[in-house]
Amino acid sequence: MGRFIARRFLWMTLVLFLVSLVTFFLMRSVPGGPFSREKEVPPQILEALNAKYNLDAPLVQQYTDYVGDVVVPRVTDSTWRRTINEDYLLNIPLPGGYALRWMNFGPSFRDRNRTVSAIIAFHLPVTMQLGLAALMVALVVGIPAGTISALRRNTIYDYAGMSIAIVGVSVSTITSGPLLQYIFGVNLGILPLSGWGTWQHFILPAIALGFTESAIIARLTRASLLQVLHEDYVRTARAKGLRERHVVIVHTLKNALIPVITVLGPITAFLLTGSFVVERIFGVPGIGEAFVTSISDRDYPLIMGMTLLFAFLLVVSNTVVDIAYAWLDPRIRFD
Amino acid sequence: MATKIGEIGGVPAVAKLEPQSAQKGESLWADAWKRLSRNRAAMLGLVIILINIFMAIFADVIAPYPYDLQDRDYSNSAPAWLMGVFPKLSPRDEEWRISGGELQVVHGQRVNEGDLLITGVGRDAEAIVANVGGTVFVNGSRLELSPIALFETAVSDGVTVNVRDEAVIQPGTVLTTDAAGATVTAPEGGTVYLFADRLLVRPNNVGYVPLKNEHFLGTDNLGRDIFSRIIHGARVSLLVAFIGPLVSFFIGLPYGLIAGYAGGRVDNIMMRIVDLMYAFPTLLLIILFMALFRTSFASYEPGSFAATLGAIDRASGGMFFIFIGVGLTSWMQLARLTRGQVLSLREREFVVAARSLGSTNRNTIIRHIFPNILGPIIIAETLTIPTYIRYEAFLSFIGLGVNAPTSSWGTMISDGSRAIASYPFQAIFPALALFLVMFAFNFLGDGLRDALDPRMRGVD
Numbered sequence: 001m002g003r004f005i006a007r008r009f010l011w012m013t014l015v016l017f018l019v020s021l022v023t024f025f026l027m028r029s030v031p032g033g034p035f036s037r038e039k040e041v042p043p044q045i046l047e048a049l050n051a052k053y054n055l056d057a058p059l060v061q062q063y064t065d066y067v068g069d070v071v072v073p074r075v076t077d078s079t080w081r082r083t084i085n086e087d088y089l090l091n092i093p094l095p096g097g098y099a100l101r102w103m104n105f106g107p108s109f110r111d112r113n114r115t116v117s118a119i120i121a122f123h124l125p126v127t128m129q130l131g132l133a134a135l136m137v138a139l140v141v142g143i144p145a146g147t148i149s150a151l152r153r154n155t156i157y158d159y160a161g162m163s164i165a166i167v168g169v170s171v172s173t174i175t176s177g178p179l180l181q182y183i184f185g186v187n188l189g190i191l192p193l194s195g196w197g198t199w200q201h202f203i204l205p206a207i208a209l210g211f212t213e214s215a216i217i218a219r220l221t222r223a224s225l226l227q228v229l230h231e232d233y234v235r236t237a238r239a240k241g242l243r244e245r246h247v248v249i250v251h252t253l254k255n256a257l258i259p260v261i262t263v264l265g266p267i268t269a270f271l272l273t274g275s276f277v278v279e280r281i282f283g284v285p286g287i288g289e290a291f292v293t294s295i296s297d298r299d300y301p302l303i304m305g306m307t308l309l310f311a312f313l314l315v316v317s318n319t320v321v322d323i324a325y326a327w328l329d330p331r332i333r334f335d
Numbered sequence: 336m337a338t339k340i341g342e343i344g345g346v347p348a349v350a351k352l353e354p355q356s357a358q359k360g361e362s363l364w365a366d367a368w369k370r371l372s373r374n375r376a377a378m379l380g381l382v383i384i385l386i387n388i389f390m391a392i393f394a395d396v397i398a399p400y401p402y403d404l405q406d407r408d409y410s411n412s413a414p415a416w417l418m419g420v421f422p423k424l425s426p427r428d429e430e431w432r433i434s435g436g437e438l439q440v441v442h443g444q445r446v447n448e449g450d451l452l453i454t455g456v457g458r459d460a461e462a463i464v465a466n467v468g469g470t471v472f473v474n475g476s477r478l479e480l481s482p483i484a485l486f487e488t489a490v491s492d493g494v495t496v497n498v499r500d501e502a503v504i505q506p507g508t509v510l511t512t513d514a515a516g517a518t519v520t521a522p523e524g525g526t527v528y529l530f531a532d533r534l535l536v537r538p539n540n541v542g543y544v545p546l547k548n549e550h551f552l553g554t555d556n557l558g559r560d561i562f563s564r565i566i567h568g569a570r571v572s573l574l575v576a577f578i579g580p581l582v583s584f585f586i587g588l589p590y591g592l593i594a595g596y597a598g599g600r601v602d603n604i605m606m607r608i609v610d611l612m613y614a615f616p617t618l619l620l621i622i623l624f625m626a627l628f629r630t631s632f633a634s635y636e637p638g639s640f641a642a643t644l645g646a647i648d649r650a651s652g653g654m655f656f657i658f659i660g661v662g663l664t665s666w667m668q669l670a671r672l673t674r675g676q677v678l679s680l681r682e683r684e685f686v687v688a689a690r691s692l693g694s695t696n697r698n699t700i701i702r703h704i705f706p707n708i709l710g711p712i713i714i715a716e717t718l719t720i721p722t723y724i725r726y727e728a729f730l731s732f733i734g735l736g737v738n739a740p741t742s743s744w745g746t747m748i749s750d751g752s753r754a755i756a757s758y759p760f761q762a763i764f765p766a767l768a769l770f771l772v773m774f775a776f777n778f779l780g781d782g783l784r785d786a787l788d789p790r791m792r793g794v795d
Contacts, residue, residue: 011610011614012614014611015611015614015615018611018615019615019616019620022620023620023623026620026623026624027623166774166777166778166781167774169721169777170721170770170773170774170777171770171773172725172728172729172769172770172773174725174728174729174732174745174748174766174769175748175766175767175769175770177752178748178751178752178755178759178762178763178766179763179766181752181755182755182759182762182763185755185756186423186755186756186759187421187422187423193755193756269616276729276732276733277729277732277733280732280733280749280752281752292733292734295622295623295626295733295735296626296734298626303623303626307616307619307620307623310616310619311616311619314616315614315616318614
């Protein structure tokens with residue numbers, strides 16, 4: 001198990017390194033610097049700007065400086081103050097006025113008085129809350145629906161459940177967002193159309209985001225449960241005279257849900273990319289909306305910072321899921 | 336040696352077998368088709384897909400309007416039937432300019448649907464037929480027809496009217512005091528119209544959607560026909576739906592075949608590369624790639640690689656980068672699947688037999704292994720198509736898809752969702768089109784799996 005985890009971590013580091021490399025050089029290969037915009041900037045000012053944003057250093061050094069700022073944590077004492085060039089996403093207070101600070105993404109080009117870290121720190125919690133709510137929707141709807149379908153196989157419950165599931169798989173957030181908005185926001189007028197702040201604002205985006213995933217989870221739960229229900233140990237449990245509910249919950253569901261864990265990795269990815277759409281439709285001030293805006297603003301450090309952050313979240317969640325799966329199903333470790 | 340091998344007691348054994356061999360053997364594919372055609376859901380999916388393909392190919396002929404034709408006078412318009420479907424939509428009063436034609440109606444007159452309002456000179460220099468019943472208002476040089484029920488009160492002789500004609504009033508405003516001394520308060524805010532013997536109040540904010548029946552699904556904010564744009568949008572979606580599998584078949588399939596068949600170190604290296612690409616957040620990089628190369632202000636040097644890419648992209652209406660994005664992500668899954676299938680077949684008897692009979696590697700792969708893994712591959716690709724379609728819609732939605740006048744469902748939904756409260760039809764119909772196509776491919780994929788691999792039936 002230790003070796004397995006070590007391997008996964010090495011793999012994760014390699015992927016993140018490649019992502020940062022590709023992102024950085026893609027960014028720098030775009031003709032015209034970040035300051036060649038509407039107006040011609042006088043050469044002296046351009047020089048000063050390049051010096052300020054560390055754009056006059058050799059490319060390799062720019063990369064190592066940037067990655068160094070992001071990756072290497074720093075311990076600061078109480079005299080440390082935030083500056084436009086030095087602001088960290090993670091700040092863990094230590095005793096004695098010291099603090100462990102990590103992930104400095106540098107200044108934003110567009111917002112001159114905000115740092116990328118500050119922008120991320122503002123938007124990320126919103127997306128996290130929305131993502132968690134959507135995940136709850138997916139699990140709370142998906143697992144019971146799949147279980148009922150499997151236990152009542154080939155009955156009206158099964159057919160109804162699986163028909164809704166195939167609708168769910170075919171509905172993307174792009175479709176369900178406007179539909180939910182129209183039905184509950186415009187036509188019935190019981191939920192707010194867009195915005196953020198109260199619990200009512202949570203409901204529609206979370207359903208839009210979680211519905212597709214709940215369908216996938218329901219289908220997977222059903223398939224996996226049907227397989228497990230035919231295992232010998234389930235027959236043994238029944239033969240021992242255990243109550244059906246006990247058989248299902250203790251002996252069957254526990255094993256049937258293991259494969260469901262494998263989709264949690266892709267689901268995290270989906271919740272992140274799905275948030276781009278949902279946040280735009282429902283006017284949620286999350287990180288997806290900020291990412292799309294940063295692209296149209298051509299705010300390179302912000303784009304870079306967010307790409308790295310997204311990549312980090314995706315790769316880490318995949319690794320965690322891999323490890324969890326290997327822990328639950330020991331056969332995986334030895335492939 | 337009168338008796339040949341195979342003959343028993345002079346009776347040819349073949350004769351006995353004949354009734355059996357005359358029975359036509361069914362190929363795997365004919366059998367699968369038979370099962371598929373019995374699956375109603377899959378057939379429905381197939382029909383929807385075929386209709387869409389037809390729409391995409393003949394979009395120019397079928398679509399009643401060009402996808403980029405703007406009718407600024409009728410932006411955000413809806414036909415009468417849509418007003419019934421979306422109860423919150425209410426038609427704006429019909430409005431015509433009066434330019435010297437002979438007016439057949441007078442201010443305040445009630446007209447019925449179908450009545451002739453003006454002859455001679457009108458908006459289109461033709462006779463205008465009222466398409467809703469209502470009250471006529473002659474308003475300066477304009478003629479308005481209000482289809483809504485009006486708050487109305489009779490004005491008797493000798494009363495003081497405390498409002499002017501066309502005054503805007505609030506709810507509760509005292510309107511008239513009649514001869515008996517009673518006051519009438521306005522139940523809602525609106526505009527007052529005075530007539531010879533009566534006073535009308537037309538409520539505020541009731542009609543805002545221009546009525547135009549010529550556009551089946553209404554028009555968007557630039558006055559473009561939504562129905563035509565949905566038909567044209569099928570082009571982008573279906574192209575992506577076919578490019579994805581195409582790239583998979585040309586890159587992913589050979590890649591997986593080689594890795595699986597070669598085995599050993601070659602397989603290991605090839606699959607590690609796939610693993611690496613798989614772990615890569617490709618979508619993010621594609622977004623980045625498109626954002627940087629498209630929206631960059633600076634112009635590229637002509638002849639450079641970036642300039643060529645940009646030119647191809649512009650010529651294809653912005654689809655080129657989408658294809659690259661889909662292509663880059665689509666092949667890996669198929670490569671993995673193919674490799675797994677090849678591994679499971681590689682040591683099977685019929686492959687070993689083929690090899691021992693002197694079949695070359697190439698021949699073994701193409702003639703013996705490939706036909707046997709085709710089923711799972713087709714199933715997997717059909718079930719992945721909705722992902723490609725969603726991918727394109729997603730990119731178009733966040734503004735990185737096709738270029739402006741080209742219509743794409745994702746762009747239409749994105750534009751429409753901004754006005755969902757006022758003009759819900761602008762987002763909902765493209766959303767339904769997108770849903771229908773994804774639904775159809777999912778159904779067909781499920782049906783294909785049941786037909787090609789009966790063991791899987793009912794599972795998942």
